[in-house]
Amino acid sequence: MEMKSLIDKIFAEGKKSGLGDMEVYYSEGSSLSLKVFQKELDGYSLSESEGLSLRGVYKGKMGYSYTEKVDESSIDLLVKNVLENATVIDSDDEEYIFEGSKEYKKVDTFNPELDKVKETEKINFVKQLEDEAYKIDEKVTSVETCVYGDGYGETIMSNTKGLYLHDKGNIAYTYAVVVVKDKDDIKTGMAYRTGNDFSKFNAKEIAEEAVNEALALLGAKSIKSGDYAVVIRNNAAADLLEAFTGIFSAESVQKNLSLLKGKLNEQIGSDKFTLVDDPFMEGGLASKSFDGEGVACKYKKVVEKGVLKTYFHNLKTSKKDGIETTGNASKGSYKSSIDIAPSNFYVEKGEKSLEEIISSMESGILITELQGLHSGLNSVSGDFSLAALGFEIKGGKIARPVEQITVAGNYFELLKNIEETGSDLKFGLPGEAYIGSPSLKIKKLAIAGE
Structure with a gap:
């Protein structure tokens, strides 16, 4: 069935049942994964998904419902579930359906x-x-x-506005x-x-x-414990940023779960540190023209030369703060409720290559991998203590591989101690492919080893 026609029928049934503003979010997708081991195809996975959700306002409360059966037979149940869901919601947070932005920038992410x-x-x-x-x-x-x-x-988003x-x-x-x-x-x-x-x-x-x-890494050994000048290589720096991305969410700030509360327009990092959210990035794996609420996405510098410029907002958090949304509402799938997330989120690259940064150091540690990111850190306090791999730097050169070390510090302090950002901006694998960073030279971090 043509999607526009189905959506119109859902809205008509919702209106008849007493729903006010409504929104349909439809998504379909497929994914393929191939794994080879010893010249043989060892894993093959092909999955497809399709579904739609309905949000609707009933007696001032927002109800949710979704279905994987995308046809007329699901309309009655969808509407009924929204009505039931709205009556049991006890949140005081006001949610509403967005009428649309004045303009949407065309973004092409399909090849x-x-x-x-x-x-x-x-x-x-x-x-x-x-x-x-x-x-x-x-x-x-x-x-x-x-x-x-x-x-x-x-994805298709449509509403009664x-x-x-x-x-x-x-x-x-x-x-x-x-x-x-x-x-x-x-x-x-x-x-x-x-x-x-x-x-x-x-x-x-x-x-x-x-x-x-x-x-x-062959021949790697530990190193004496102490404070060292550190270069965190691009992939490891991106992993660290991913673990702390939540601190930039307005929802975390409003719930007192981010130490960035009250820090807008204040210096929170080194002037070498600029953090960008770019939904229009060419080749970006999170590029898009609209967010999970249908708001036009915006390019923004979240941190500019160390100064915190904005948090990530959706309609709910922006209304609480009395400002415009930043277009960062996220909806993981048709089953998900509205959350907050960045698009292509990265540390702006600098001028120097990793080799040039290393050659400028008399001594230090190059960290190439951080382990235990989801258990060895506290995103609220910013404290982290992580197992790491890397290399010792001596006389501006890589001297030897290093293992069995733990790097410890505080993320908020680390941002202030960034001395250089490399030119080697790199993004992660799918799942984290929207987070990127160049290599970062840090004034000093505590390394526990021998």
């Missing part, structure tokens, strides 16, 4: 060429990725994980985890790529990056 790539090509690519890893060095004992995946998603928005996009990703062995010393390395252009995925290049990462 039709990705749709044309045959499944056999994808399987051959991931087999080649594994094969290339084994070719690079005899110390490679296994390719532990070798994966290719892609996905497609489409005349809003009708449509968005679709696709994404591909690949990664390999390799194991190298030298006598009793065993290390792993990983490399990944994301995007929606299959032709840009180079199996040899990805394999070399993963193997070289593992080989470089």
Whole structure:
């Protein structure tokens, strides 16, 4: 059934049952995952999803309902569930349906060429990725994980105030985890790529990056405990930012769960630190023209040269603060309620390469991986204590690999101690692909080792 026609029928039934303003959120999508182990296809997963949700105002309260059955037979139950849900809601927070923004910037995140790539090509690519890893060095004992995946998603938002928005996009990703062995010393390395252009995925290049990462860590030992100048490499800096992203949410601020409360237009970080939320970023995996409430997205500097400029808002939090929403309402799927999240969220890159930053240091530590991010930190206080891997820096050069160390500090203090941002901006894997950072040079952090 044509979606517009179905939505109109849902609204008509809702109106008849006493609902006021209403909104339908429809989404459909598919995802493919291929895994290869020892030249054989070891994992194959293809999933599809489709559903829609209805939000509606009844006696001043917002009710929710959703269904996976996208046809006329589900209309009565959808409306009935919204009415029931609205009567049991006990929140005093006012929610309302948005009439639409004046203007929406066109954002294209769908690459039709990705749709044309045959499944056999994808399987051959991931087999080649594994094969290339084994070719690079005899110390490679296994390719532990070798994966290719892609996905497609489409969203329609429509409401009784005349809003009708449509968005679709696709994404591909690949990664390999390799194991190298030298006598009793065993290390792993990983490399990944994301995007929606299959032709840009180079199996040899990805394999070399993963193997070289593992080989470089052979012979790693701990280091004496102390305060060190530290460079947090781009991937690890992005992981750390992802763990603390919630502190920039207006909801966290209003619930006293963020120490950034009351800090607007104050210096919260070094003047080298600028934090951007860019929904229009070309090639960005979270690029979009509207948010989960149908509000036009906006480019914004959340932190500019260390000064906190804004929090992330949805309609509910912005109304509480008496300001305009920032267009950061999020809705994970048609089943989800409204939350807050950034789009492409990243630390703005600087001028110097990682090599140039390292060469400027007499001594210090380069951290290439942080572990235990969801158990070893407190996003409210900002304190963290994390296991780490990396390299010792001596005389402006990488001296040796380092392991069995713990890096400890406070995120709010770390932001103030950023001395340099690298030029090597990198985003994470799907799930965290919207968070990015270049390498960050930090004045000092406590390292616990020997």
